[in-house]
Amino acid sequence: MTTVRHDTTIRVRYADTDKMGVVYNGNYLRYFEIGRTELLRHIGVPYAQLEAQGALLPVIEAHIEYLRPARYDDLLTVRTTYAVDRTPVLRLAYEIVVDSDVIARGSTRHTFVDHATFKPIRPPRLFLDAVERACSDTLQSVQQ
Amino acid sequence: MTTVRHDTTIRVRYADTDKMGVVYNGNYLRYFEIGRTELLRHIGVPYAQLEAQGALLPVIEAHIEYLRPARYDDLLTVRTTYAVDRTPVLRLAYEIVVDSDVIARGSTRHTFVDHATFKPIRPPRLFLDAVERACSDTLQSVQQ
Amino acid sequence: MTTVRHDTTIRVRYADTDKMGVVYNGNYLRYFEIGRTELLRHIGVPYAQLEAQGALLPVIEAHIEYLRPARYDDLLTVRTTYAVDRTPVLRLAYEIVVDSDVIARGSTRHTFVDHATFKPIRPPRLFLDAVERACSDTLQSVQQ
Amino acid sequence: MTTVRHDTTIRVRYADTDKMGVVYNGNYLRYFEIGRTELLRHIGVPYAQLEAQGALLPVIEAHIEYLRPARYDDLLTVRTTYAVDRTPVLRLAYEIVVDSDVIARGSTRHTFVDHATFKPIRPPRLFLDAVERACSDTLQSVQQ
Numbered sequence: 051m052t053t054v055r056h057d058t059t060i061r062v063r064y065a066d067t068d069k070m071g072v073v074y075n076g077n078y079l080r081y082f083e084i085g086r087t088e089l090l091r092h093i094g095v096p097y098a099q100l101e102a103q104g105a106l107l108p109v110i111e112a113h114i115e116y117l118r119p120a121r122y123d124d125l126l127t128v129r130t131t132y133a134v135d136r137t138p139v140l141r142l143a144y145e146i147v148v149d150s151d152v153i154a155r156g157s158t159r160h161t162f163v164d165h166a167t168f169k170p171i172r173p174p175r176l177f178l179d180a181v182e183r184a185c186s187d188t189l190q191s192v193q194q
Numbered sequence: 195m196t197t198v199r200h201d202t203t204i205r206v207r208y209a210d211t212d213k214m215g216v217v218y219n220g221n222y223l224r225y226f227e228i229g230r231t232e233l234l235r236h237i238g239v240p241y242a243q244l245e246a247q248g249a250l251l252p253v254i255e256a257h258i259e260y261l262r263p264a265r266y267d268d269l270l271t272v273r274t275t276y277a278v279d280r281t282p283v284l285r286l287a288y289e290i291v292v293d294s295d296v297i298a299r300g301s302t303r304h305t306f307v308d309h310a311t312f313k314p315i316r317p318p319r320l321f322l323d324a325v326e327r328a329c330s331d332t333l334q335s336v337q338q
Numbered sequence: 339m340t341t342v343r344h345d346t347t348i349r350v351r352y353a354d355t356d357k358m359g360v361v362y363n364g365n366y367l368r369y370f371e372i373g374r375t376e377l378l379r380h381i382g383v384p385y386a387q388l389e390a391q392g393a394l395l396p397v398i399e400a401h402i403e404y405l406r407p408a409r410y411d412d413l414l415t416v417r418t419t420y421a422v423d424r425t426p427v428l429r430l431a432y433e434i435v436v437d438s439d440v441i442a443r444g445s446t447r448h449t450f451v452d453h454a455t456f457k458p459i460r461p462p463r464l465f466l467d468a469v470e471r472a473c474s475d476t477l478q479s480v481q482q
Numbered sequence: 483m484t485t486v487r488h489d490t491t492i493r494v495r496y497a498d499t500d501k502m503g504v505v506y507n508g509n510y511l512r513y514f515e516i517g518r519t520e521l522l523r524h525i526g527v528p529y530a531q532l533e534a535q536g537a538l539l540p541v542i543e544a545h546i547e548y549l550r551p552a553r554y555d556d557l558l559t560v561r562t563t564y565a566v567d568r569t570p571v572l573r574l575a576y577e578i579v580v581d582s583d584v585i586a587r588g589s590t591r592h593t594f595v596d597h598a599t600f601k602p603i604r605p606p607r608l609f610l611d612a613v614e615r616a617c618s619d620t621l622q623s624v625q626q
Contacts, residue, residue, distance in 0.1 A: 063519070064529075065512040067213040069266055074209055075397040075446075077372075079364030080497040087495070087555075098555040109315060109363040112402045119396070119456070123530040124214055142568075158363075168407070207375070208385075209368040209567045219541040220511030221588075226354040227508075231351070231411075241352075242411040250552070253507040263600070267386040301505075312551070353506055357499040357554055364497060410501055 052185040056134045057091035063126045072119035078154055079112060084143045085128035086158070089142075095180035096132075104165045105174045107140070114156035124148050137189055138170060196329040198276045200233035206268045216263035222298055223256060226288045230302070233286075239324035248309045249318045251284070253276035258300035267291050278325055282306075282314060340444045342420045350412045360407035365371040366442055367400060370432045373416035374446070378429075383468035392453045395428070408457035413437050419457035421470055426450075426458060484562045484617040488521035494556045506552035510586055511544060514576045517560035518590070521574075527612035536597045537606045539572070546588035556580050566613055570594075570602065 060081055066073040090097050100107065120126060127147040132140065139159055146154040149176050204225055212218040235254050244251065264270060271291040275283065283303055290298040308315050348369055356362040378385050388395065408414060415435040420428065427447055434442040452459050484571060485536055490515055500506040523528050532539065559579040564572065580601040596603050 060410050061513065064214075064515055065218055066210050069211040069213065069215045070208075070394055070396060071213045072396075072512075075400060076364045079367065080495065083364075083496055088376030096555065097401075101554075106358055106402065108358060108407070112363060112400075112404075114400045116396065117399075122533075123528065134268050155388050157221060188486075201618075205372075207368065208371055214538055214540060216540075219544060220508045220515075223508030223511070224351065226353055228349075242412065245410075250502055252502060252548070254546075254548050256507060256546045256548075260542050260544075262541065266389075267384065312596070352500050353508060354503075355501040356496050357501065357503045358496075358503045362497055 052134050053189055054134060054181065054188060056085070056091060056092045056130050056164040058085050058128045060084055060126045060128060060132070062120055062126060063123055064122060067122050070119070072121055077115065078116070078146065078156065079109075080126050081126065081146060082112070082114075082130075082158055084144075084157060085103065085130035085144050086142055087130060088128075089130045090180075092181045093184040095177050099176055100162075100175050100177060101165065102175070103174055103176065105171060105177075106165050106168075107160045107162055107164050108161055109158050110139075111159040112156065113158075114154060116154050118148075118151065118153040120148065120153055121145065126138045132181075138172070140173075161173055196278050196332055198233065198237060198278060198325065198328045198332060200229070200236045200274050202229050202232040202272045202274070203285055204228055204270045204272060206264055206266055206270060208266060211266050214263070216265055219258070219260065219268040220257050220273065222260070222300065223253075225255070225270065225272050225290060226274075226300060228300055228337055229274035229288050232272075233274045233276060234324075237324045237328040239321050244306075246319060247318055247320065249315060249321075250307050250309050250312075251304045251306055253302050253304055254283075255303040256300065257302075258298060260298050262292075263293065264290065264292065264297055273327075276325075278329055282316070285316075300301065339475055340476055342377065342381060342422060342469065342472045342476060344373070344380045344418050346376040346416045346418070347371050348372055348414045348416060350408055350410055350414060352410060355410050358407070360409055363397055366402050366404070366408075366444065367397075369414065369416050369434060370400070370402075370418075370430075370444060371444055373418035373432050374463065375418070376416075377418045377420060380466075381430070381466050381468045381472040388450075388462055388465060389453065391462055391464065393450050393459060393465075394453050394456075395448045397446050397448055399447040400444065401446075402434050404442050406436075406439065406441040408434065408436065408441055418471075422473055423466065426460070428461075439481075483621055484566050485618045486516045486521065486525060486566060486613065486620060488517070488524045488562050490517050490520040490560045490562070492516055492556060492558045492560060494552055494554055496554060499554050502551070504553055507546070507548065510546050510548070510578065510616065511541075513558065513560050513561075513578060513592055514544070514574075514588060516589075517576050518560035520605075521564060522612075525612045525616040527609050532594075532609060533605055535596065535606055535608065537594050537603060537609075538584055538597050539592045539594055539602075541592055543591040544588065545590075548586050550583065550585040550587055552578065552580065564613075566617055570604070570611050572605075579625060
């Protein structure tokens with residue numbers, strides 16, 4: 051199984067923190083969204099383009115482990131991994147890294163649905179092609 | 195000019211606070227939304243019904259004065275006042291009250307727009323009728 | 339093992355929705371927070387009191403399954419269950435119910451930590467006593 | 483009067499949008515926060531450093547005009563201007579720009595307060611020095 055991987059950096063904002071002085075637990079899902087979105091953009095299929103074609107990609111399951119708190123003004127790296135397995139359910143994994151320490155990790159599951167009916171649909175061609183290109187790029191970089 | 199007025203209570207949640215230990219400044223606009231929505235429901239025209247008819251009511255201007263911080267678990271009263279003036283622009287005023295002290299106040303301005311085009315439209319009949327009923331109720335209660 | 343259970347209702351606000359027209363996935367953790375907080379208040383130990391004694395209760399793990407979307411203006415019931423097991427890790431489970439359908443469910447895990455050091459501490463006496471009272475209330479209501 | 487100015491770019495995320503398909507009105511205050519924070523970092527006085535010295539800079543007033551909606555995945559430029567006037571109240575102005583159109587503008591007012599008492603304090607030396615350096619840089623670039 052091939053995996054596609056992408057790193058994005060995010061600055062923690064005041065709006066993200068709570069009175070514990072750390073990032074509010076719900077905001078990690080925003081960070082995961084950013085990681086996922088930038089991975090898609092990186093492989094050439096911006097999520098906005100998928101939506102323009104009528105395909106939504108809602109989260110159907112999410113899991114988060116909070117190992118150490120993220121703090122105000124931290125520069126987080128979100129390391130997003132998509133394990134390509136050609137099933138209707140997409141699985142993404144995330145690590146939040148600060149100064150090379152993993153401070154949180156998690157995963158989300160998604161299925162493509164039609165924007166009008168919210169019924170499951172097959173992944174758009176646009177998406178499958180981008181994933182295929184990304185996989186062959188990964189394989190080539192491994193073989194070199 | 196007649197005014198329509200409604201009080202709603204809101205509990206401050208951890209998610210609303212920031213690392214200053216108080217409510218994050220942007221979240222007051224959420225409280226104003228709740229005050230405005232409950233005023234509309236109170237006069238018999240839930241905002242969801244307006245949207246179901248294709249009328250959106252976006253905020254075109256907002257102003258907030260933060261007098262004293264709101265704190266975690268505070269039970270806020272949002273006092274919302276709609277000054278009925280039959281112009282296309284709706285003006286709402288808000289006071290946030292804790293233990294009978296006004297800790298913040300503000301205002302928002304809105305115009306009805308079409309949900310598809312975002313172009314200004316006249317206020318829906320549903321809305322005008324509800325406002326008229328609310329005004330005559332207010333006048334009657336004043337006269338008694 | 340005894341369980342303590344509490345239901346709270348939450349109105350979905352515009353601020354909670356995203357452009358899919360449904361509640362943003364990260365906001366369910368806010369709903370879980372509200373369920374948990376009201377359960378604690380219900381058994382007589384408001385979370386604010388625990389914090390006043392220097393005990394924080396951060397989330398160390400969270401899991402959410404999104405079965406059907408929650409929509410604007412929905413009146414959600416958050417059904418929170420605390421399975422009392424006298425270990426240092428608290429486990430809470432949640433169901434989000436709309437019109438008697440479970441539309442989402444999830445769980446969170448927590449440990450008490452010191453507010454200054456963020457090091458794990460034993461559950462405060464205040465908390466243990468409240469839980470004990472709640473359990474014996476539950477047992478009595480079962481026996482009757 | 484000298485002004486200090488700084489541009490920052492922000493990508494609009496799904497979490498920022500609401501069911502109108504545009505950015506939720508309250509989230510503009512988050513964008514203003516980012517603009518303000520990056521202006522401070524740019525002139526050499528990261529806000530986190532001010533807090534480390536015990537100085538908080540809460541918002542005491544905010545004003546926003548929404549001219550055109552910001553949309554999902556838009557790349558916003560937040561243009562932040564600080565009009566240096568050596569009074570205890572800081573005034574910042576903001577423009578949100580998409581493709582060289584100003585789609586929103588606003589302002590915030592702030593005073594430095596002590597982190598423990600929330601009482602007003604004089605601006606920290608660290609801050610005043612950074613502002614002075616920024617002003618003389620601006621003047622020099624104007625004179626050249």
